[in-house]
Amino acid sequence: MAKRNTVSWCAVKRRICDPASPVCRQCEKRGFRPKRESPSARGYGGTWRKIREEVLQGSGIPRHLWPEYDVDHNPPYNPEIEPDHRKYVLVPRLRSEHSRKTATEDNKRDYKGRFVKKK
Numbered sequence: 001m002a003k004r005n006t007v008s009w010c011a012v013k014r015r016i017c018d019p020a021s022p023v024c025r026q027c028e029k030r031g032f033r034p035k036r037e038s039p040s041a042r043g044y045g046g047t048w049r050k051i052r053e054e055v056l057q058g059s060g061i062p063r064h065l066w067p068e069y070d071v072d073h074n075p076p077y078n079p080e081i082e083p084d085h086r087k088y089v090l091v092p093r094l095r096s097e098h099s100r101k102t103a104t105e106d107n108k109r110d111y112k113g114r115f116v117k118k119k
Contacts, residue, residue, distance in 0.1 A: 042079070043077065043079040043083060043085075047085070048085055051071075051085050051086060051090070052071045053066075055071050055090045055091075055092055056069060056071070056092055059092045061092060068094060068095055069092050069093065069094060069095065070092075070093055070094075070095050070098035070099075071090050071091070071092055071093075072090070072091045072092075072093045072098050072101065072102075073085070073088040073089070073090060074088060074089040074090075074091060075088065076102075
């Protein structure tokens with residue numbers, strides 16, 4: 001059986017990338033990153049949307065304001081350790097507040113949304 005071609009195409013330089021890495025060194029210097037996985041692939045599918053709705057309803061936030069809120073996991077959500085959202089403390093936060101907290105306090109993640117291992 002023939003070996004499959006493992007060459008990837010560079011979106012920035014419009015040429016073939018180094019097959020050993022998902023992003024070639026030239027792309028990394030320019031800041032190009034491959035697209036993130038879909039929300040459902042990262043653990044935020046239909047079940048999460050129902051849980052989110054329950055949390056926002058339970059906190060008394062009017063339905064027309066729901067798009068302005070995110071639901072924060074405490075500790076940060078890690079599907080590799082515990083995929084069940086209900087086992088976390090879930091707190092509704094304004095989107096800007098949640099983004100700030102995630103960027104400064106929660107563990108850093110890679111471009112696919114997975115946790116980066118601390119050295």
